Amino acid sequence: MRALLFSFSWRELKHHPWRNAAAVAAVMLGVALAFSVQLINASALSEFSQAVRAVNGQPDLELRAVQGGFDESLYQRMAADPRVALASPVLEVSTYAVTQTAAGKTERLPLRIMGVDVLAVGSMAPALMPVPASNADRFALFAPGTVFLNPAAQQLFGGSSLRLQSGLELRGVSVAGTVGAGGGPLAVMDIAAAQDLFGKGGQLSRIDVRLKPGTETQGFIASLQLPPGITATAPGDAAERVSRLSRAYRVNLTVLALVALFTGAFLVFSVLSLSVAKRAQQFALLGVLGLTGRERLRLVLAESVLLGLAGSLLGIALGTALAALALRLLGGDLGGGYFSGVAPSLQWNGAAALTYGALGVLAAAVGGWWPGGGGPQQPPPPPPQGRGGPPGRRPGARGGGAPAAQTPPPPKTPPGGGARGGAGKGHWLSVALAAAGGLLALVPPLFGIPLAAYVSVGLLLVGGITALPWLIALLYDRLSPHVAHHLLPLLAVERARRVRESAAVAVSGVVASLSLAVALTVMVASFRESVTRWLDVVLPADLYVRTALGSSASDTAYFSPEFVEALGRLPGVARVGAARTVQLLLDPARPAVTLIARPLDDPASALPLVGRLLPVPPGHIGIYVSEPMVDLYGARPGTVFRPLSQSLGVTVAGTAAPPFYVAGVWRDYARQFGAIAMARADFESLSGDRRANDLALWLDGSAGDAQVQQSVRALAERQSGAGALLELASVSELRATSLRIFDRSFAVTYWLQAVAIAIGLFGVAASFSAQVLARRKEFGLLAHLGLTRRQILAVVAGEGAAWTLIGALAGLTLGLAVSTVLVYVVNPQSFHWTMDLMAPWLRLGLLCAAVVLAGTLTAWLAGRAAAGKDAVLAVKEDW
Known part of the structure; x- marks a missing residue:
């Protein structure tokens, strides 16, 4: 029997290479992305650690x-x-x-x-x-x-x-x-x-x-x-500090990469559902020969494990190649700024390869569990009996030749109540999962990582997918009376009502992939819109001048007070705002924070404040901290921030400097590790440092931008012969550059969205193919009753539209719920800054419409072959 089962599985895998290749590709993609992120970061950390030990001794x-x-x-x-x-x-x-x-x-x-x-x-x-x-x-x-x-x-x-x-x-x-x-x-x-x-x-x-x-x-x-x-x-290892700081960034990248594995499990599920449906009669024959339900489950799981194993091996190889290419072209910096200047060599890790390979196999096994019979069991298909059949039945009765997925006649139910009886338990289970997910979203981060929030997202997705039968019944029980007098819509809606479990299975992949795509779309759109609004506040001037490309060089690349004064006298310049940036090591276990001394006559308009502005008590110096300062250093509004006084160690006329009072919190998307803003006059009186690093120029309109920029370079050339050392940009150029960098950083997110949607649609195609294959005789019967091939295809397309519509609505709802967790929980806990939730409704509507259209077209294409002459001949087998 084992040899027979092995031959049975091997023949199935061998004779359908393209269908199985899609499932292997989905697993391969998820494993490759996650493993490459692991290799890149591990190689960068190792190189960084070795360099630090060599330099520090x-x-x-x-x-x-x-x-x-x-x-x-x-x-x-x-x-x-x-x-x-x-x-x-x-x-x-x-x-x-x-x-x-x-x-x-x-x-x-x-x-x-x-x-x-x-x-x-x-x-x-x-x-x-x-x-x-x-x-x-x-x-x-x-x-x-x-x-x-x-x-x-x-x-x-x-x-x-x-x-x-x-x-x-x-x-x-x-x-x-x-x-x-x-x-x-x-x-x-x-x-x-x-x-x-x-x-x-x-x-x-x-x-x-x-x-x-x-x-x-x-x-x-x-x-x-x-x-x-x-x-x-x-002297602690600086690499350990960077490792802790980059951990949330690495975990987020890895979770994003594992999205492909999550959707890949649904693709394996769809492929094996189609495979099991096509082999229904063969399974029936094996059942006669003694194949039990548990053995059938093991058989399908073995096939799914083989698909997962192939995908994992290919994914490990592809991930290694991707990591080597990224390290060669981009270095160890994946966009987070943690490993700038490090050019590591690839350091392959066997334990990590085994871990991510096992995840790929596990995802494929999960995808094959339900089609193999791990879910709620349906009555097993009767064995083939030939034309004689059992006593009491007419020759050629449908019981002997019908596939296992053949839909039995629906039971009689009262109007509007056909789906409630079997969905109640699943309904409450879904509510419990969603409620648990909502509660976990309130849990604080563990070890600086929003682990509970990730579990919350998973529970929301599982809860929403398990609620699909109840949602289908809820929607189509109310829609059914409105199409009762229209034959083709009636057939499509009634089938969705009566076989809601099959409909839920078919659209589960769409719901999973679409919800994740919606969540990522909303998160990225919210972040981009928040950055755009932030730029509107932090870039109020017409022209900006700097000479240091980063805050680390602020002590060596700066503007002298004489240069700033001369700049204000240039033709076309109305006024100049000078800012000084200083790096402060408030905690040796964390990277330096940035102290920004700038004009702050009106902090409410000069800074993108979060919350209300507090008055500064007499005898105190007002400071305004970015959001990470609150989480990392406890610099809460209305408190005296003593670490700044202890760190600066400055005095005024031989006396201790006044205490620093936190008067407000502001958003800063440029410095993840924290920033402190204070009035430039206060900084100069405390430190005596009148140098500047960034200059903001307001123009009076008497000269154009290009002319003013030329005058600024000429002034630098006359004073120090270093006009080429200046970086000048208009506010529009800075905005465009910032948003271009933002879009480039999130390019991988857009690509993963497209991959998730494609995998979900392929799952729908496989599910519809399985359903249509099992209904060839039904289509033949409809043809005998007078429906044309075009009408039968219209019914199938209507079913596709009905099923994917509920999938799109469920995916949109779930995606909005997940995006709320991402925006309000995952992002602040990972990177310590907040954003406003912005839903791009037009883009989301087009995305859902495209999914419904693609699902309808997929169903129509799947029904073309099944509704042809073979369907009519299939009915003749029963006569």
Whole structure:
């Protein structure tokens, strides 16, 4: 019997390659997307970790500046402390190197500069030890204006000299050798030369300390009595911090990729439903030979597992290729900004491959469980009996030759009540699942990941799909009286009413895929509209000027106060708004937050506030925090934010700075890790720093945008000869660029929506094919009763429209419910910012209409073959 069953399954898989290939492709796609995301992130994390360990070395303790640098006199204390075996001073600077492209165009590329004590760094961080070139001077290690490049920087800057940006000036340096540190582009130079080059005399960024044996670290830290603005921590692996921060981003990408597996399970379900329907008589014969229901289930599950296994193996191979291609073309950054500058090599993981392969097989097995008989059992098909049949029946009666999926005559039921009896239990189960999903959406995140929200989405989808029979009865019980006098619509509606379980099975794939497509459409549209409104508030000026491409280089690429004043006197410029951005390391376990000092005469109009604006108490300095600051640092409105006072460590006229009062919360889609806005006048009085990083220009209309931009570059050229270092853009250009980046970031989401819809429609096609195949004799009977082939096809198309209409309505409703969870729960818990729910009704309506139209056309095409001459001949078999 086992050999017979194996031959039976193998013959079915072998003789229908295209149909089975679709199911294999769906599983392959889901596995490939999820596995590629895993490989890319794991490879990037590993490379990042190795680079950090090479650059930071292995000290016992790190003293770091919270903002900018600190006085190097602290290094003298560390070096003279008897408990310290070795102290290594470091000055870290992020700047830009200007190079010439092959086309002769000037290009600025980010470069990290590390000033080190070459006498100490070899023992603390050997990878940072400069290695002079063979033709270099033996004292090049200490020479001013000399740098040593790591492999990434050598690949970008192949010449013997570089020009580095400091303010709006370019400083020339010569390349004298190499260092072995990995990671992004890096240049190492003598610490005194770096201080002179960037105007940071007497300042350090960090001190790496190695303690003598027997010295207790925490006690040593407590005895230091460090001044404000300096943190002392054990050197944790920075890759672990980035891993925790990028975890929510990686999980969201993985869940999005597994959507294909979810819909792929429905495609396997549809394919095997068609396969089982076509083999109904063969299963009946096997039943006569002793095949039990459990053995039949095992047989179909074996076929589904084979499909899942093939799809998983192909998916692992495709995912590996996709990951290798992405790492080569895009590096390790998938759009989240966590691994910028890291160019990792692929690191294949066997455990991850087994995990995602098992998920693919499991999805296929779930898809084959119901068609194999794992759901509510129908009476088994009677065995074939030939023309004689059992005693008491006429020869050739339908009982012997009818397929298992043949629809029995519907029982007599009262008008409007034909579907209530069997759907009540499923109705309450669906309500319970949906209620559980709603309650789980209220659960806070676990380990920074909205795990409960993901389960909530799954329960909502399952609850909605299990409610389909009840929804079909609810809708078509009320529609039936209105089509009672129209034959063709009556046949279509009545079949949907009487075989609501089959209708629910047929449209389940459409509901699953459409609901996910609707949810993603609403989420992306809501995010895009929220970003558009946010841009309207944060970009009020006509023209914007900057020289730093990112906030990390705000201390080296800046505008001087003299340049800002001269800019305000240019023809066509009405006024200038200057902003200063500063990086603050409030918590060593988290990345730096951004302090933005800008004009805030009216915070309500200058910032996209969330909630009401609070008055600042006398004697306090008002600050306005972005939404992540509330979740990550507890900076709630109406409270004093002490970490900022402790971190800045600034004084006014020798007295302690006033406390910082959180007067409002604002949305910031540009900085995920948190930002603090404060009035520029307050910042200057506290720090004495009058430099600027971003300039907003309001024009008076006497000169055009192009003319003003030309004047700005000319001014920079006259003052410092660095007009090419400016980045200028009008407000319309910035808006267009921001939205273009947004659309490119969500391109994979749009593609996954299309894939989900295509899989759902293929499931409908397979289900209708199974239904139509089982009804060939019914169509023949309708032809004998006088219906033309066109009318029969109209009935089938009407059934397709009726079934996919309820699927579209259910999918739309479910999608809106899921999108609510995504917008109000998943997004804030993952990324700590909020958005407004925006439903693009026109797009959603067109999407649902396209699904109904495609389902109707699919049903019509499936019915063409079954309603032909073979249907009439099939009826003759019973005579």
